[in-house]
Amino acid sequence: MTKTPSSASPSLYEDKRIISMPVRYLINIVAIAVFMLIGNLIISEGIINRTYTTILLQVGVYIILAVSLNISTGYLGQLPLGHAGFMAVGAYVGALAWKAMPHGLGYMIIGLIVAGIAAGIVGIIIGIPALRLRGDYLAILTLGFGEIIRIIIINLPDITGGTPGLLNIPKYSNFNVIFIFVILTCYIIHTMMKSRHGRAILSIRENEIAAEACGINTTYYKVMAFSVSAALAGVAGCLYGGLQGSLFPSAFGFMDSINILVMVVLGGMGSMIGSVLAASVLTALPAMLQFLASYRMVIYSVLLILVMIFKPSGLMGTYDFSLTGLIEKAIIKIRGGSKNNAKEGQANE
Amino acid sequence: MKKFLSIALVLVLIVGCFAACGNSKNPAASGTDVPETDETPAVSGETIKIGLLGNTTGDNSQYGIAVFNGAKLYIDEVNAAGGINGKLIEVVEYDEEGDSQKAITGYNSLVDSGVAGIIGSVLTAPTVAAVSVAYEDNMPMISASATASAVTYNEESDTVYSNMFRSCFIDPYQGEIMATFAKEELGAATAAVLVNSGSDYSVGVAAAFVETCNELGIEVVASENYAGSDTVDFASQLTNIAAKNPDVLLIPDYYNIIALVAEQAADAGLKTALLGVDGWDTVADYVTDLSLLDGAYYCAGYSTEDTSDAVQGFISNYEAKYGDTPNMFSAQAYDAAAIIVAAMTKVDTEAPELEVGSDEYRQAVVDAMKATDADFVTGHVTYDEYNNPQKTAAIIGFADGASSFWGNFGA
Numbered sequence: 001m002t003k004t005p006s007s008a009s010p011s012l013y014e015d016k017r018i019i020s021m022p023v024r025y026l027i028n029i030v031a032i033a034v035f036m037l038i039g040n041l042i043i044s045e046g047i048i049n050r051t052y053t054t055i056l057l058q059v060g061v062y063i064i065l066a067v068s069l070n071i072s073t074g075y076l077g078q079l080p081l082g083h084a085g086f087m088a089v090g091a092y093v094g095a096l097a098w099k100a101m102p103h104g105l106g107y108m109i110i111g112l113i114v115a116g117i118a119a120g121i122v123g124i125i126i127g128i129p130a131l132r133l134r135g136d137y138l139a140i141l142t143l144g145f146g147e148i149i150r151i152i153i154i155n156l157p158d159i160t161g162g163t164p165g166l167l168n169i170p171k172y173s174n175f176n177v178i179f180i181f182v183i184l185t186c187y188i189i190h191t192m193m194k195s196r197h198g199r200a201i202l203s204i205r206e207n208e209i210a211a212e213a214c215g216i217n218t219t220y221y222k223v224m225a226f227s228v229s230a231a232l233a234g235v236a237g238c239l240y241g242g243l244q245g246s247l248f249p250s251a252f253g254f255m256d257s258i259n260i261l262v263m264v265v266l267g268g269m270g271s272m273i274g275s276v277l278a279a280s281v282l283t284a285l286p287a288m289l290q291f292l293a294s295y296r297m298v299i300y301s302v303l304l305i306l307v308m309i310f311k312p313s314g315l316m317g318t319y320d321f322s323l324t325g326l327i328e329k330a331i332i333k334i335r336g337g338s339k340n341n342a343k344e345g346q347a348n349e
Numbered sequence: 350m351k352k353f354l355s356i357a358l359v360l361v362l363i364v365g366c367f368a369a370c371g372n373s374k375n376p377a378a379s380g381t382d383v384p385e386t387d388e389t390p391a392v393s394g395e396t397i398k399i400g401l402l403g404n405t406t407g408d409n410s411q412y413g414i415a416v417f418n419g420a421k422l423y424i425d426e427v428n429a430a431g432g433i434n435g436k437l438i439e440v441v442e443y444d445e446e447g448d449s450q451k452a453i454t455g456y457n458s459l460v461d462s463g464v465a466g467i468i469g470s471v472l473t474a475p476t477v478a479a480v481s482v483a484y485e486d487n488m489p490m491i492s493a494s495a496t497a498s499a500v501t502y503n504e505e506s507d508t509v510y511s512n513m514f515r516s517c518f519i520d521p522y523q524g525e526i527m528a529t530f531a532k533e534e535l536g537a538a539t540a541a542v543l544v545n546s547g548s549d550y551s552v553g554v555a556a557a558f559v560e561t562c563n564e565l566g567i568e569v570v571a572s573e574n575y576a577g578s579d580t581v582d583f584a585s586q587l588t589n590i591a592a593k594n595p596d597v598l599l600i601p602d603y604y605n606i607i608a609l610v611a612e613q614a615a616d617a618g619l620k621t622a623l624l625g626v627d628g629w630d631t632v633a634d635y636v637t638d639l640s641l642l643d644g645a646y647y648c649a650g651y652s653t654e655d656t657s658d659a660v661q662g663f664i665s666n667y668e669a670k671y672g673d674t675p676n677m678f679s680a681q682a683y684d685a686a687a688i689i690v691a692a693m694t695k696v697d698t699e700a701p702e703l704e705v706g707s708d709e710y711r712q713a714v715v716d717a718m719k720a721t722d723a724d725f726v727t728g729h730v731t732y733d734e735y736n737n738p739q740k741t742a743a744i745i746g747f748a749d750g751a752s753s754f755w756g757n758f759g760a
Binding site: 049050051053054055058151154155162163164165167168240244245246248249250251286287290293294297 | 405406443444446448449450451453454455457458460461473474477478481482497499503505506546547548549552553576
């Protein structure tokens with residue numbers, strides 16, 4: 001058995017950790033930096049063309065949307081159908097904030113934060129009554145909310161531009177901005193889920209009555225999870241606006257909420273890597289399959305049906321990816337393997 | 350077993366992606382029949398690519414398909430006659446499903462495949478999204494069907510998208526035409542509008558109609574809204590309008606809505622003459638009883654009953670190729686293709702040294718398109734300072750359970 005170098009009294013969890021936390025962070029930061037560098041290089045050197053650059057940026061936005069919806073769907077175990085509504089709140093608030101302020105990096109970040117806060121507040125307002133309901137009732141209520149947001153946007157043409165659209169949004173969303181916010185979102189959700197709050201959220205999913213009996217304030221945690229999910233969707237919406245340069249209410253319809261939900265369900269409810277993978281594939285697929293003309297719609301549908309038949313829990317189930325975990329496994333395997341080899345060698349002798 | 354299957358599915362998804370990467374380097378399926386070299390006069394090996402951007406799947410895809418068909422018909426005819434000075438035109442298609450995000454991806458994809466100009470997009474929102482990117486590239490673009498004024502003119506920053514043209518008239522123009530028509534030909538004194546508040550097209554036409562009515566002295570007595578294209582019940586709005594009994598009622602929306610409204614208007618006791626705009630095109634195929642529309646008029650880019658040679662020639666060629674009567678969108682797309690190809694031919698003739706796709710080439714094509722002054726299937730086209738065509742509208746009327754060409758009306 002291996003011992004953690006930093007810990008004097010090894011517990012069950014610490015036993016598995018053969019890489020100390022600072023080293024884990026370092027490995028992850030290096031991995032992120034390498035990915036960012038590669039991303040910048042392949043774009044600036046023209047290794048991937050404009051089409052794939054555009055798709056890459058859109059994938060980033062949808063990753064944030066999918067992993068944020070995963071909080072309330074996968075971790076909290078509810079079924080909200082109004083994610084595009086929160087995205088719309090963030091998109092419009094962020095875009096209007098950007099347009100009202102001068103250009104600059106600081107103003108860009110302020111806009112994104114304002115968008116996140118606005119969507120988060122709307123999330124709390126919707127969450128308090130909505131989360132008294134569960135299952136299909138919650139689905140219908142959030143669906144209604146998403147439509148309300150869209151209708152409000154349509155009927156405030158002086159502020160939101162209405163149906164003809166909000167134009168001239170500063171195009172802040174380049175690769176670096178989107179990449180950093182994808183990483184930030186995943187980090188925030190990851191640390192939240194590993195904390196006391198995250199455990200409370202998971203316990204509500206597993207058994208709400210038991211969780212309440214254990215003294216967990218279920219209403220508080222449900223609303224918290226819901227509003228964090230909404231706030232991150234708002235940030236994604238704001239990035240979407242910065243990517244498109246124009247916003248139309250038609251982009252935030254019921255089907256767009258369903259699309260994001262499909263990503264989460266397909267990837268595996270409660271699996272972050274699943275959401276990331278499904279968001280990437282489902283965003284890229286329509287553009288990648290252009291050469292198939294209308295047959296691509298059939299392929300898309302058949303893929304969904306196949307996954308749901310053979311893997312109802314989603315592609316990744318509840319598995320979550322950990323780079324350092326993978327390295328640890330490899331180390332253990334190598335060590336274990338060498339031990340086994342040694343044993344075999346002894347046996348042969 | 351389950352693990353194996355899930356891994357297999359992940360692999361299929363990923364491989365699907367990469368397979369598509371490899372394929373899409375080549376231009377997407379070309380829709381035109383490139384004629385044999387020996388049949389056509391002096392065809393060089395070179396080709397010029399023209400992109401088609403539009404929605405050929407999803408809601409409203411019949412517009413995209415009609416536009417693609419019309420544009421491809423013209424390009425086939427040009428290719429059969431030897432192309433642009435011997436250079437054949439190759440069509441690259443992209444289906445953006447009517448989505449503004451996919452329209453930007455589609456635009457970039459067409460640019461990557463090396464198109465010299467783009468015909469598209471079809472619906473307003475994706476076109477506005479795509480043109481905001483295309484303007485930075487100065488890519489020559491012409492839409493056959495995007496009627497909102499924001500497509501060529503950005504009101505907020507007061508910039509005309511100089512690279513963007515269209516072969517259809519704009520929403521406000523149709524509203525003005527119908528208001529003038531109501532005043533001069535129908536002698537209307539009062540009017541009402543029934544607007545789809547979820548459609549920028551509907552809102553744009555209605556606003557211009559009301560404005561022109563006020564100028565001409567027609568009193569607008571009622572203005573009713575419905576929330577979106579999926580509305581099916583108009584009883585309350587129609588009853589309110591019927592109570593005011595206006596001389597004319599403008600319903601600026603697409604044929605599917607009109608089919609519903611026409612039937613419910615009779616039930617609501619509405620005896621007003623209905624007025625429509627180019628979205629009404631093909632409405633006759635969707636209304637169960639055409640006599641419900643008696644007394645109605647709508648304006649369109651062209652009418653199949655126009656007896657001029659250009660129109661009848663286009664119709665017979667279209668029917669020979671697709672086995673179907675062309676609608677207005679096909680005709681406008683045919684003209685859009687004609688306008689952009691004429692501009693490219695002019696540039697190719699006058700400045701053959703310009704490399705296709707270079708900045709100078711794009712600017713030259715844009716200039717040539719701006720200078721368009723010729724007769725097309727849907728009328729004589731010149732461009733105003735906002736790159737909007739100045740042309741007449743065909744008025745189609747309904748009487749005795751049938752629709753007929755009333756005549757051309759307007760500038």
